[in-house]
Amino acid sequence: MSTLAQTIEQQTEVALxxxxxxxxxxxxxxxxxxxxxxxxxxxxxxLVGESGSGKTTAGLACLGYFRTGxxxxxxxxxxxxxxxxxxxxxxxxxxxxxxSISYVPQDPALSLNPAxxxxxxxxxxxxxxxxxVSEAARRDRLAGVxxxxxxxxxEAYQRRWxxxxxxxxxxxxxxxxxxxxxxQVMVMDEPxxxxxxxxxxxxxxxxxxxxxxxxxxxxxxxxxLAVVAEVADEVAVMLAGSVVEEGxxxxxxxxxQHAYTRKLLGAVPDLAGRRRIGEVAAVTGAVPxxxxxxxxxxxxxxxxxxxxxxxxxxxxxxxxLRLSYGTTAILNGIDLELGRGESLMLLGESGSGKTTxxxxxxxxxxGYTGSVSLAGKTLEPGTRQRSAEERHRIxxxxxxxxxxxxxxxAIGESIEVxxxxxxxxxxxxxxxxxxxxxxxxxxxxxxxxxxxxxxxGGERQRAAIARALVNSPSVLxxxxxxxALDVSVQASxxxxxxxxxxxxxxxxxxxxxxxxxxxxxxxxxAVLHAGRIVDTGATDEVLENPQxxxxxxxxxxxxxx
Amino acid sequence: MTTIDTHSExxxxxxxxxxxxxxxxxxxxxxxxxxxxxGVVVLVAVVGPLLLPWLTGYTSTEFxxxxxxxxxxxxxxxxxxxxxxxxxxxxxSLLLFAVLATALGMLxxxxxxxxxxxxxxxxxxxxxxxxxxxLALPQLVFALLAITVLGPQGWVVVLVIGVTHAPRIAxxxxxxxxxxxxxxxxxxxxxxxxxxxxxLVKDVLPNITGPLMVELGLRLTYSIAAIASLSFLGLxxxxxNADWGLMINENRIALxxxxxxxxxxxxxxxxxxxxxxxxxxxxxxxxATVEESK
Numbered sequence: 001m002s003t004l005a006q007t008i009e010q011q012t013e014v015a016l017x018x019x020x021x022x023x024x025x026x027x028x029x030x031x032x033x034x035x036x037x038x039x040x041x042x043x044x045x046x047l048v049g050e051s052g053s054g055k056t057t058a059g060l061a062c063l064g065y066f067r068t069g070x071x072x073x074x075x076x077x078x079x080x081x082x083x084x085x086x087x088x089x090x091x092x093x094x095x096x097x098x099x100s101i102s103y104v105p106q107d108p109a110l111s112l113n114p115a116x117x118x119x120x121x122x123x124x125x126x127x128x129x130x131x132x133v134s135e136a137a138r139r140d141r142l143a144g145v146x147x148x149x150x151x152x153x154x155e156a157y158q159r160r161w162x163x164x165x166x167x168x169x170x171x172x173x174x175x176x177x178x179x180x181x182x183x184q185v186m187v188m189d190e191p192x193x194x195x196x197x198x199x200x201x202x203x204x205x206x207x208x209x210x211x212x213x214x215x216x217x218x219x220x221x222x223x224x225l226a227v228v229a230e231v232a233d234e235v236a237v238m239l240a241g242s243v244v245e246e247g248x249x250x251x252x253x254x255x256x257q258h259a260y261t262r263k264l265l266g267a268v269p270d271l272a273g274r275r276r277i278g279e280v281a282a283v284t285g286a287v288p289x290x291x292x293x294x295x296x297x298x299x300x301x302x303x304x305x306x307x308x309x310x311x312x313x314x315x316x317x318x319x320x321l322r323l324s325y326g327t328t329a330i331l332n333g334i335d336l337e338l339g340r341g342e343s344l345m346l347l348g349e350s351g352s353g354k355t356t357x358x359x360x361x362x363x364x365x366x367g368y369t370g371s372v373s374l375a376g377k378t379l380e381p382g383t384r385q386r387s388a389e390e391r392h393r394i395x396x397x398x399x400x401x402x403x404x405x406x407x408x409x410a411i412g413e414s415i416e417v418x419x420x421x422x423x424x425x426x427x428x429x430x431x432x433x434x435x436x437x438x439x440x441x442x443x444x445x446x447x448x449x450x451x452x453x454x455x456x457g458g459e460r461q462r463a464a465i466a467r468a469l470v471n472s473p474s475v476l477x478x479x480x481x482x483x484a485l486d487v488s489v490q491a492s493x494x495x496x497x498x499x500x501x502x503x504x505x506x507x508x509x510x511x512x513x514x515x516x517x518x519x520x521x522x523x524x525x526a527v528l529h530a531g532r533i534v535d536t537g538a539t540d541e542v543l544e545n546p547q548x549x550x551x552x553x554x555x556x557x558x559x560x561x
Numbered sequence: 562m563t564t565i566d567t568h569s570e571x572x573x574x575x576x577x578x579x580x581x582x583x584x585x586x587x588x589x590x591x592x593x594x595x596x597x598x599x600g601v602v603v604l605v606a607v608v609g610p611l612l613l614p615w616l617t618g619y620t621s622t623e624f625x626x627x628x629x630x631x632x633x634x635x636x637x638x639x640x641x642x643x644x645x646x647x648x649x650x651x652x653x654s655l656l657l658f659a660v661l662a663t664a665l666g667m668l669x670x671x672x673x674x675x676x677x678x679x680x681x682x683x684x685x686x687x688x689x690x691x692x693x694x695x696l697a698l699p700q701l702v703f704a705l706l707a708i709t710v711l712g713p714q715g716w717v718v719v720l721v722i723g724v725t726h727a728p729r730i731a732x733x734x735x736x737x738x739x740x741x742x743x744x745x746x747x748x749x750x751x752x753x754x755x756x757x758x759x760x761l762v763k764d765v766l767p768n769i770t771g772p773l774m775v776e777l778g779l780r781l782t783y784s785i786a787a788i789a790s791l792s793f794l795g796l797x798x799x800x801x802n803a804d805w806g807l808m809i810n811e812n813r814i815a816l817x818x819x820x821x822x823x824x825x826x827x828x829x830x831x832x833x834x835x836x837x838x839x840x841x842x843x844x845x846x847x848x849a850t851v852e853e854s855k
Contacts, residue, residue, distance in 0.1 A: 145590060362752055363752065364618075364748055364751065364752055383751060383752050383753075383754055384754050387756075388754075389750070391753065391754060394577055395696055396749075398745040398748065398749065399745070400745060402747065403743075403744045404745035404746050404748075405743040405746055406746045406763075406767070406768070407768065408765050408767035408768055409763070409764075409767075414746070417749075417750060417753050417755060418753045421753045421754055467749070
């Protein structure tokens with residue numbers, strides 16, 4: 001047999017195969033209903049699904065590992081030599097893990113031991129599994145694997161602590177640890193979820209290279225279909241513990257057979273705004289922006305005191321906003337204008353200061369200099385110094401719906417808080433307003449008595465938005481409201497926000513790192529980089545003709561379908 | 562809606578209400594044992610005094626005969642009083658003082674700890690360093706000092722034990738509250754300018770009940786022990802009042818002759834501490850499962 005044929009055979013050889021894998025909770029509820037997929041050498045299989053679909057459970061089962069409270073109830077995980085991984089003893093499985101089957105966890109910052117130098121951590125894997133014949137051989141491998149993942153391999157770098165690395169570098173160290181022993185199978189659990197798009201692009205490139213050049217079988221667990229398009233050769237779509245569609249990447253993404261896959265794909269925001277991700281069409285040039293003079297069409301069941309502030313053309317204006325912690329400047333003079341009924345996207349990567357700007361607007365961060373004014377009136381920095389009227393008019397929605405609602409309070413009680421603080425409503429009026437707000441965010445009235453623990457992430461975020469809406473704000477500040485949510489839930493929240501904006505005519509500041517959402521949510525974009533606004537203008541202009549090199553860089557690195 | 566909210570589609574739309582806190586407590590075997598143990602001792606302490614002298618024929622201070630004689634069910638004590646009568650009458654004050662002292666300590670400690678965690682900065686430093694000073698004094702020594710100065714009265718004992726518990730509770734509270742205070746729902750309440758005390762009571766306090774319950778159990782146990790010790794040392798209840806701590810002291814000289822005078826109160830105190838600990842542990846576990854299911 002020629003060497004070429006051998007290589008080809010090796011390329012398509014199945015390294016790991018799961019057959020009718022079933023996993024259930026110890027209480028008997030089945031989580032995986034017979035999952036089968038094959039991981040082939042040099043190929044990457046993407047396991048796609050939303051939170052709770054069982055994709056991580058399936059991924060961990062490939063390592064012969066089940067989280068506490070779960071147990072294996074049927075099916076096999078076969079390696080290429082025919083051994084059933086799940087029939088092995090604990091010790092046998094441990095020998096394989098990190099050796100021939102390795103795992104890259106989601107959060108590198110949590111998975112690296114902060115009290116160990118990175119070189120030592122990678123060496124530990126090699127020592128445990130007995131790589132090479134001598135310490136020198138292991139040292140060589142350490143240097144080699146660091147080069148493989150695109151990191152410097154010198155002694156000084158190996159002696160760094162995890163906290164001395166950036167998020168992207170930490171994740172590469174995680175990948176290096178998984179790759180050090182030359183595994184046959186690598187299971188990656190959303191390894192780029194916490195990373196910026198630019199960093200994500202680099203890490204994805206590294207992963208792709210490792211898989212294809214070293215003939216490793218890869219399993220990539222993710223909910224991000226755009227990333228799938230970048231890295232995967234094959235895709236398996238999971239829904240509620242079953243694989244509903246499987247096939248080559250191109251086929252699944254461009255000619256999906258299952259309704260669920262189509263729904264998932266339909267929910268992915270795209271830069272060009274071709275796709276509609278909700279009832280409200282994406283903001284392209286053809287769609288007129290919200291008429292700033294339109295009366296809010298909200299059905300007002302309770303009369304509210306009319307705002308008696310003199311109206312000017314610009315609703316919210318920020319000038320020369322500066323803020324520093326100690327000697328570190330976070331914001332270096334931000335100027336922004338927000339018109340009535342306008343939606344502005346504040347775009348930036350982590351550390352750019354975008355959340356800080358949002359918090360300054362809402363009065364949650366009072367250490368700034370410069371001014372934030374609402375309808376021509378300069379606001380006090382702290383929310384407690386602002387008048388009740390000013391507080392009503394600017395509302396803020398937090399990033400994480402898991403943390404922004406008090407777990408010990410019913411949803412209704414949480415939504416009522418802003419009303420109680422304005423102090424002018426009776427019990428009955430409060431309840432009516434709460435119900436109205438719930439209705440606006442498309443939650444049933446029965447949610448009023450539920451606790452956050454009984455709600456899904458999307459429902460919680462809706463409840464949090466209802467809390468912001470209950471006082472009919474004129475400016476809604478949304479801080480990364482979709483980043484903690486699944487893509488289809490994200491789509492429904494974006495849809496909701498757009499609908500609300502059109503209905504109520506409120507202005508919106510939408511803070512995000514996801515440039516792909518731009519056309520779906522905003523008429524104007526401001527790009528924030530290192531505490532400065534580097535690019536601003538109408539969404540179309542900025543996306544089609546970016547002025548600043550940073551914006552161009554962001555646009556090129558964005559993964560797309 | 563054309564988009565999907567997967568969760569509502571996939572998960573069965575029935576919302577399961579977790580069983581109430583009380584039900585989850587009772588369900589634990591430990592809690593049942595704890596409740597029975599505590600219940601027995603509390604029953605003796607509360608009902609006991611009402612049964613005198615009907616049950617034993619004597620009041621707790623009446624002389625029944627000569628000292629250390631095996632008369633009656635459990636014999637007589639050092640002054641010839643009926644041990645059973647004194648035992649039945651001796652638990653009420655101990656229980657009452659222990660509960661009051663623990664309540665006082667919890668009140669002071671929780672308030673101080675939450676304030677320190679929420680306000681931070683100078684107030685935090687002042688409260689916590691003040692705490693450290695109090696912690697440096699051994700509890701019993703501090704109690705001895707206060708009682709010597711103010712006299713061996715009930716309220717002094719309660720005050721002293723309560724105040725010495727407070728710093729320990731404050732530390733636990735502060736640690737638990739600091740974690741809660743970083744959550745966004747606290748930011749949200751601040752944004753709506755909810756008064757600070759209301760944020761502490763409604764947003765912070767309900768979310769730290771787990772660790773506080775553990776602390777409550779621990780401190781209750783310590784209170785019982787501390788008050789019994791003070792009585793034993795002659796600084797709590799004064800003769801001729803009946804008191805378990807005092808009884809142990811009075812009768813220990815005749816331990817070999819007439820051990821019931823010591824054994825009965827020791828058993829009661831031991832059962833009470835074990836029982837109350839089991840119960841509060843169960844409460845802590847039950848309230849912790851609420852948080853996990855979030």
